Amino acid sequence: MTDALNVDQVSHAFGKLKALDGVSLTVPAGRFVALLGVNGAGKTTLFSLVTRLYDNVSGKIAVCGHDLRRTPGPALAELGVVFQSRALDADLSIAQNLAYHAALHGLPPRVARERARDTVAAVGLSDRMGKRVAELSGGQQRRAEIARALLHRPKLILLDEATAGLDVRSRREVGRSVRDLAQREGVGILWATHLFDEIEPEDLVVILHRGRVLASGTAAEIAGSDGLAERFLQMTGLEREALP
């Protein structure tokens, strides 16, 4: 099966600063991949390249086999993004928000209603469809954002610190919802985080530090008998105090 995302030897510099230095990683279809790194690791820069906010001039990025530079249209059509900033209007219901975003994607109203029903079901919010976003819990709001990102049926979703500002329970709820989505719908997930407790042993993990990939594999493989946080500190040379 074609990988949802393939990043091959990608570098990016801001002036003299190498924000990414020969980064390679893969998000297989249907897998949850945690991109783990502290502030300044290069996570946002990588997302900016995959979304084509920045041009990638060195290395190669492919979304579902479509080269981002040569065939950006088909590549971006397979991509959904959930950034930290909100994309939904808090004063409107989930249904109204999704109808609006579906219209932006050019979906006819009948298709839009079906898609909204499907995507909201996929994140477990069917019984909240008519509720105003402002009335939802933090975790439910993030799941509604994810439903919005699913409207055009992407095969790869990027989530940048998707659980920022949520309490532990809501973070678990969002994490569970996204993993279910990967398994059930075969969507590849790239989940940027600096929080170790969001990662489960069977998740794939890419450790990014100062623009370089230091390790990749399942969390259990990387952690070995030391634990993920301990291995992360050994690899990065950071002090424990540097961790959240």
Ligand SMILES: Nc1ncnc2c1ncn2[C@@H]1O[C@H](COP(=O)(O)OP(=O)(O)OP(=O)(O)O)[C@@H](O)[C@H]1O
């Ligand atoms: N537009 C920019 N101009 C100059 N330097 C930048 C710019 N964007 C990012 N950087 C630098 O590139 C490096 C990588 O930053 P990036 O934002 O990608 O990291 P990050 O892992 O997303 O961190 P954070 O969690 O803080 O957002 C950092 O040293 C940052 O200061």
